[in-house]
Amino acid sequence: MIELEGLTKRYGSKVAVDHLSFQVKPGVVTGFLGPNGAGKSTTMRMLLDLDNPTSGTVRIDGRHYRELAEPLKYIGALLDAKAMHGGRTAYNNLLCLAESNRIPAARVSEVLDTVGLSAVAKKKAKGFSLGMGQRLGIASALLGDPEILMFDEPVNGLDPEGIHWIRNLMKQLAGEGRTIFVSSHLMSEMALTADHLIVIGQGRLLADTSMADFIRQNSRSFVRLRSPQWERLLDVLNQNSVPFLQTGDGAIEIDNGRIEALGELAARHQLVLHELSGQQASLEEAFMQMTAGSVEYHAHGATTPGGPPPPPDRGAGRQAPNWGAHDQGRGV
Numbered sequence: 001m002i003e004l005e006g007l008t009k010r011y012g013s014k015v016a017v018d019h020l021s022f023q024v025k026p027g028v029v030t031g032f033l034g035p036n037g038a039g040k041s042t043t044m045r046m047l048l049d050l051d052n053p054t055s056g057t058v059r060i061d062g063r064h065y066r067e068l069a070e071p072l073k074y075i076g077a078l079l080d081a082k083a084m085h086g087g088r089t090a091y092n093n094l095l096c097l098a099e100s101n102r103i104p105a106a107r108v109s110e111v112l113d114t115v116g117l118s119a120v121a122k123k124k125a126k127g128f129s130l131g132m133g134q135r136l137g138i139a140s141a142l143l144g145d146p147e148i149l150m151f152d153e154p155v156n157g158l159d160p161e162g163i164h165w166i167r168n169l170m171k172q173l174a175g176e177g178r179t180i181f182v183s184s185h186l187m188s189e190m191a192l193t194a195d196h197l198i199v200i201g202q203g204r205l206l207a208d209t210s211m212a213d214f215i216r217q218n219s220r221s222f223v224r225l226r227s228p229q230w231e232r233l234l235d236v237l238n239q240n241s242v243p244f245l246q247t248g249d250g251a252i253e254i255d256n257g258r259i260e261a262l263g264e265l266a267a268r269h270q271l272v273l274h275e276l277s278g279q280q281a282s283l284e285e286a287f288m289q290m291t292a293g294s295v296e297y298h299a300h301g302a303t304t305p306g307g308p309p310p311p312p313d314r315g316a317g318r319q320a321p322n323w324g325a326h327d328q329g330r331g332v
């Protein structure tokens with residue numbers, strides 16, 4: 001388990017990490033999210049004692065990193081794939097780490113095999129691609145067979161096969177009861193990998209919640225309908241006072257609609273439906289909704305800070321999506 005209590009880091013007048021308190025628990029993959037500059041890397045560096053907190057504490061299984069005699073046996077981390085010694089072979093890079101932590105040399109070949117680098121074990125790290133470097137960094141994290149693993153952007157530079165591999169590896173490690181803490185900018189990937197989320201913005205904790213709750217609480221859910229009898233469908237919805245939105249692709253969306261009630265309504269009016277599906281916004285949309293107010297760097301022409309993702313075209317006099325606020329009690 002990783003425990004942060006009031007962790008704060010200031011660089012001059014800049015507060016990079018602002019009184020962060022949370023726990024990263026074993027047995028699940030915990031995703032660490034935040035916009036650029038939110039303080040994720042700074043937090044991870046403080047965890048490994050690579051940066052001193054201005055105040056607050058961070059503990060690895062109840063102890064400060066400095067108190068761990070052979071730290072690689074407690075916590076393995078991939079922070080920067082380029083941190084390896086370029087002039088050394090992959091094998092020798094890992095061997096040096098192993099020796100400094102009294103890890104048997106045989107373990108080096110084992111982890112090189114796990115990450116798929118056995119064939120290039122004798123090649124110098126400076127010739128490695130970004131993806132190979134990531135794999136070597138992951139091998140170093142696994143070296144001490146630690147109970148806690150921390151990965152900063154582990155899929156960076158990996159090809160689809162590599163992304164699939166690291167996703168399964170993290171799930172497998174969590175399944176073994178280990179603590180897995182991972183940051184990524186790839187929301188689609190995070191949605192597939194993480195069970196729990198810690199979200200920060202401008203150094204502050206914004207959410208500490210399960211993936212499912214995070215999406216539910218920060219996004220819009222709706223029912224999507226398509227029908228070849230489009231005009232009649234609109235009439236039926238109007239007659240029954242069901243607010244709807246028309247999308248650009250000929251579908252209709254009903255915020256917080258109940259799929260059963262809408263199916264029955266269509267059946268009562270003998271309407272043919274080509275689609276009747278419940279939809280939940282993606283993690284990416286939920287993330288943008290939650291962090292909109294704490295994004296530090298914007299591209300010109302990007303969505304206005306604080307504003308939700310653009311809604312579909314509105315139907316005649318119908319409600320716009322009500323991001324973040326749900327009316328679960330509605331009949332349809």
Ligand SMILES: Nc1ncnc2c1ncn2[C@@H]1O[C@H](COP(=O)(O)OP(=O)(O)OP(=O)(O)O)[C@@H](O)[C@H]1O
Pocket residue numbers: 011014015016034035036037038039040041042043
């Ligand atoms: N050594 C440093 N000196 C001064 N400011 C720093 C230093 N390291 C980080 N910062 C600042 O602290 C803030 C947090 O940076 P950090 O790299 O931790 O964010 P991040 O969430 O990892 O960002 P990204 O997603 O872009 O990697 C940023 O505003 C950054 O400019």
